[in-house]
Amino acid sequence: MSKATDYLQHVYSVIEKRDPNQPEFLEAIHDFFQTMTPVFEKHPEYIDENILERLTEPERVIQFRVPWLDDLGNSQVNRGFRVQFNSAIGPYKGGLRFHPSVNLSIVKFLGFEQIFKNALTGLPIGGGKGGSDFDPKGKSDNEIMRFCQSFMTELSKYIGLDTDVPAGDIGVGGREIGYLYGQYKRLRGSDRGVLTGKGLTYGGSLARTEATGFGLAYYTEEMLKANNSDFAGKKVVVSGAGNVAIYAIQKVTELGGKVITCSDSNGYIVDENGIDLDIVKQIKEVERGRISEYADRVSSGEYHEGSVWDAKLSYDIALPCATQNEISGEQAKLLVENGVKAVAEGANMPSDTEAIKEYQNAELLYGPAKAANAGGVAVSALEMSQNSMRLSWSFEEVDDRLKDIMKDIFAQSVKAADEYGVSGDYLSGANIAGFTKVADTMIIQGLV
Numbered sequence: 001m002s003k004a005t006d007y008l009q010h011v012y013s014v015i016e017k018r019d020p021n022q023p024e025f026l027e028a029i030h031d032f033f034q035t036m037t038p039v040f041e042k043h044p045e046y047i048d049e050n051i052l053e054r055l056t057e058p059e060r061v062i063q064f065r066v067p068w069l070d071d072l073g074n075s076q077v078n079r080g081f082r083v084q085f086n087s088a089i090g091p092y093k094g095g096l097r098f099h100p101s102v103n104l105s106i107v108k109f110l111g112f113e114q115i116f117k118n119a120l121t122g123l124p125i126g127g128g129k130g131g132s133d134f135d136p137k138g139k140s141d142n143e144i145m146r147f148c149q150s151f152m153t154e155l156s157k158y159i160g161l162d163t164d165v166p167a168g169d170i171g172v173g174g175r176e177i178g179y180l181y182g183q184y185k186r187l188r189g190s191d192r193g194v195l196t197g198k199g200l201t202y203g204g205s206l207a208r209t210e211a212t213g214f215g216l217a218y219y220t221e222e223m224l225k226a227n228n229s230d231f232a233g234k235k236v237v238v239s240g241a242g243n244v245a246i247y248a249i250q251k252v253t254e255l256g257g258k259v260i261t262c263s264d265s266n267g268y269i270v271d272e273n274g275i276d277l278d279i280v281k282q283i284k285e286v287e288r289g290r291i292s293e294y295a296d297r298v299s300s301g302e303y304h305e306g307s308v309w310d311a312k313l314s315y316d317i318a319l320p321c322a323t324q325n326e327i328s329g330e331q332a333k334l335l336v337e338n339g340v341k342a343v344a345e346g347a348n349m350p351s352d353t354e355a356i357k358e359y360q361n362a363e364l365l366y367g368p369a370k371a372a373n374a375g376g377v378a379v380s381a382l383e384m385s386q387n388s389m390r391l392s393w394s395f396e397e398v399d400d401r402l403k404d405i406m407k408d409i410f411a412q413s414v415k416a417a418d419e420y421g422v423s424g425d426y427l428s429g430a431n432i433a434g435f436t437k438v439a440d441t442m443i444i445q446g447l448v
């Protein structure tokens with residue numbers, strides 16, 4: 001065993017011993033370490049600096065009680081989190097997730113991924129993540145507001161426009177950001193730059209809503225182009241029906257692809273005529289309903305219960321945009337049988353460890369989340385810039401910058417993969433490019 005693999009195994013076992021009950025965090029670390037051997041072989045100084053043990057331990061973890069009153073007057077309690085993972089290259093930056101599955105393992109895996117994603121954007125943002133096990137599903141607007149106010153009452157003590165800037169993620173969209181910002185303003189004054197994903201009337205950026213989905217389409221197009229292909233005439237399967245999925249469907253369609261599915265946690269729609277996005281937007285964004293309703297409104301739409309990744313369909317490109325671990329090894333095998341040539345991830349860690357192995361065995365083009373879905377946080381950083389300058393750029397200006405950032409992320413990944421002898425491996429390329437930037441910065445800053 002080389003010194004590099006020895007070191008990687010040693011650090012992994014330290015982390016496993018410390019947090020044996022954090023499976024998603026361990027999975028993210030494991031998949032990341034899998035790609036790090038060439039880096040540690042080429043740069044033994046990273047071993048001398050014990051950089052990996054430092055990088056995998058968050059700078060700070062905050063956990064707090066969130067009490068709130070439901071509409072019946074009963075007091076409820078949820079758990080709130082903010083993990084301030086790494087501030088080497090800028091203030092902690094990353095979303096808040098409200099979902100019943102949220103726990104420290106989930107927030108730490110998301111925060112860890114965010115460090116490298118944010119580094120890849122080329123903008124000065126560190127990595128953080130937060131959220132709560134609060135379930136917004138079925139709650140009234142007033143309940144959401146009271147929850148957000150209570151959550152922010154505690155969170156406001158730890159964030160700031162130059163220290164930590166939260167945003168949205170699953171379960172946190174424009175409505176929640178509005179309530180969170182309103183409460184922050186009452187408590188600490190009107191620091192617009194303290195949250196991103198804000199509404200356009202109070203410091204939000206044009207194209208922020210679209211950014212993750214559009215960015216995913218731009219990244220995927222770059223990956224296809226580099227392999228003498230494009231979206232034109234391709235059949236595309238998208239999972240999810242949230243903010244990422246909706247704007248991925250829109251941009252992929254504009255780029256000439258035909259998206260035939262979308263889904264929610266209960267089931268999925270197949271529409272061989274191409275998903276009618278206005279109907280999806282009406283159901284999900286206006287009515288906050290279930291995706292099954294699509295089939296009642298569009299005659300070519302069929303609704304099926306279960307996961308879209310269990311469907312036998314013929315298609316070319318898969319864009320998982322729902323949640324972590326939505327594609328298992330078995331499902332990845334089916335995806336290959338279905339004829340898929342490229343996978344790019346709109347969600348965070350949607351492919352589990354076995355699924356990634358299947359993509360590699362089948363030599364699929366694979367765009368990993370931290371590169372492919374970085375468009376959201378990239379435009380968040382542009383929102384911060386606009387807030388600091390007290391001006392707003394046009395939609396086209398933001399969208400052009402987003403396109404350039406996604407192209408650059410793909411180019412960085414290709415370059416790093418070439419440099420470290422793993423050409424065409426965009427997963428390793430993204431991990432290496434993100435890692436070396438953060439690690440080098442930490443070393444320059446001393447033992448931090």
Ligand code: GLU
Nearest residue numbers: 094095167168169377380
């Ligand atoms: N939650 C998004 C992500 O996973 C966006 C974070 C942000 O805009 O700060 O990158």
